Amino acid sequence: MNVTRVVVLGAGYAGLTAANRLAGRLGETASVTIVDPRGVFVDRIRLHELAAGADESTVVHPLPRMLNPRVRVLHAQATRIRAAERQIELADATTVAYDELVYAVGSGETVNSVPGAAEFALQAAGLDGARALRARLADRAPGAAVLVIGGGATAVELSAELATQTTAAVTIAAGSELLAGVSPAARQRARTWLTRHGVTVLDDSRVASVDQGGALTDDGRRLDADLVVWAGTFAVPTLARDSGLEVDGTGRLIVDASLRSVSDPSILGAGDACVLPEQPHLRMACATALPQGAHAADVIAASVTGGPQPQFSLGYVFLCMSLGRRDGLVQFLTRDDRPRRIVLRSGLGALVKESISRFARGSVLAERRRAGAYRWLKLGGPAVRRELVHD
Ligand SMILES: Cc1cc2nc3c(=O)[nH]c(=O)nc-3n(C[C@H](O)[C@H](O)[C@H](O)COP(=O)(O)OP(=O)(O)OC[C@H]3O[C@@H](n4cnc5c(N)ncnc54)[C@H](O)[C@@H]3O)c2cc1C
The missing domain is CATH 3.50.50.60 (FAD/NAD(P)-binding domain)
Structure with a gap:
């Protein structure tokens, strides 16, 4: 049997979703390896809670608990993608080979933004x-x-x-x-x-x-x-740029509508570290990373099984913000990410925000239990219920 070697770079929201969905969907027809320098999943949307003193166990989760047991974990940092040879160089000077690669290295702290x-x-x-x-x-x-x-x-x-x-x-x-x-x-x-x-x-x-x-x-x-x-704009790793792949001015991997890199179709992008110029409404967010991880998995699964390559589509519903633990703000959005007039606030806002935060990690775990469990709203998909969007 021909086994497709899939490597996922980055164990964040996008990478874990992709890895779990692929492991469940493709079974023995693919080997799935996830590469990350940390042995843990960081629930980044709760990092402000950690900074203010929350227990680390609410934010940091061991990878084996998050992943389908069929996914192999490699604790390593990718330092270069050799696209022509379909190999990744790791910081420990070893290499790993792939047939399909998911580039999901996320984002992090801005460096050298202003002097000092x-x-x-x-x-x-x-x-x-x-x-x-x-x-x-x-x-x-x-x-x-x-x-x-x-x-x-x-x-x-x-x-x-x-x-x-x-x-x-x-x-x-x-x-x-x-x-x-x-x-x-x-x-x-x-x-x-x-x-x-x-x-x-x-x-x-x-x-x-x-x-x-x-x-x-x-x-x-x-x-x-x-x-x-x-607490300004996030910066992305320089890995794609260093590897000679086409990136935008900030270093994000440029992908097409199926999320394949415009430089090399065996590389797919998902999450903060990639950009889809045809869909400028997409922003760096967990709300983007989860569907893109799932979509990248669907594209690879379609390649392996010989089906048509789906095109990525995402419509936003709301932007949630916590205001401490008891209050919150939920800004409803048009699907292309413009604010509507409706806003939930106070305790109700906090409740929705907390549910959404749980849903983010819960979505990764749902894919672990059943591949295909995670679904999202498309840009031109079925109408959002009316009572959610009127002013
Ligand atoms: C305080 C805070 C609050 C936020 N709140 C929200 C919110 O309410 N809603 C929302 O939608 N978004 C929110 N975000 C943004 C959200 O966290 C990010 O958009 C999201 O984490 C992106 O997911 P990702 O999978 O692309 O990358 P990440 O979650 O950043 O994961 C990337 C992974 O790649 C790994 N990696 C990096 N470099 C390499 C390498 N060279 N080799 C191998 N692995 C590598 C990293 O170790 C990491 O595990 C918030 C962010 C912060 C910081």
Whole structure:
């Protein structure tokens, strides 16, 4: 029997979903190997909770518990993809061969964003950063001034978590308007909540440099802080670029509508580390990574069984934000990711957000139990129930 060798790079939401779905779908006709330098799955959407002191067991999960037992785990870091030879070089100088490769190396902390940031700012976009932030907060005296730089959902969630779970005095500095991508009502609700919980919100405060005692804005204002946390755009690994594959300006692997790399069809992209230029509404999110991982598996399964190659389609439903543990905000979206006027907030928002956060890891586990269990809304798929979308 011809066995297709599938290698998945990255054990995040996209990689685990792809690996579980493939192992279940293809059975003995494929060998599935997942390569990741960590032996654990990091539930990244909860890293702000870890940074603010949550127990590590709520965020970090051993890989064997997340994976179909048929998936082989290789604890290794891929350092280069030799596409012409269908081989991956690993950091320990060994290589692994593949017939089909899923590139799902995700994203992490932004490096060298402004002078001093790499040296003086902490980040919570990756496990090490979140652990470091937690340790530094524990070292500081009660009431330490924490400056969170960033104006998006990650910055807001982190600020809210720090404000409610620690004694820190939090200031959030947004480059333009806080939460510019959500509806005015959602923006106002987040701002009111933050202010009520003692967070100082600074709009139009583009940070130009970071130092030991805080940061300087590009219009010359000094923002003093005991700790500075960078919570801006995520950066992706340079692996695709280093391997000579076609990438966009930020290093994301460029894929076509079936999620195959435009440089080499034996490589598929899924999650934060890839970009599908034909569908600009797609953003870096767990909500994108899970369906792309599942889709990549479906494309490979179709190749192995000789079926037609499906095209990727995803419609968004909402953007959820926690505001501490008791409150939350759910911004309903058009499928192409524009905010609707409807917003859930307070306890109901928190309940929906927590359910969605559980659903993310639960989706990976569902694929482990039954391949094909994970389904998602398509861009032009069946209508979302009316009561969910009216104003
Ligand atoms: C605090 C926080 C809150 C968030 N909240 C939300 C939210 O509410 N909703 C939402 O949709 N999104 C949220 N996100 C974004 C979400 O976490 C990411 O979009 C998602 O993790 C992307 O999934 P992924 O599978 O592409 O990559 P990741 O989850 O980043 O996983 C990538 C994996 O690849 C591995 N890897 C990296 N380099 C290599 C290599 N060279 N070789 C082998 N393996 C490698 C890494 O170790 C990692 O395990 C949040 C992010 C953060 C930080």
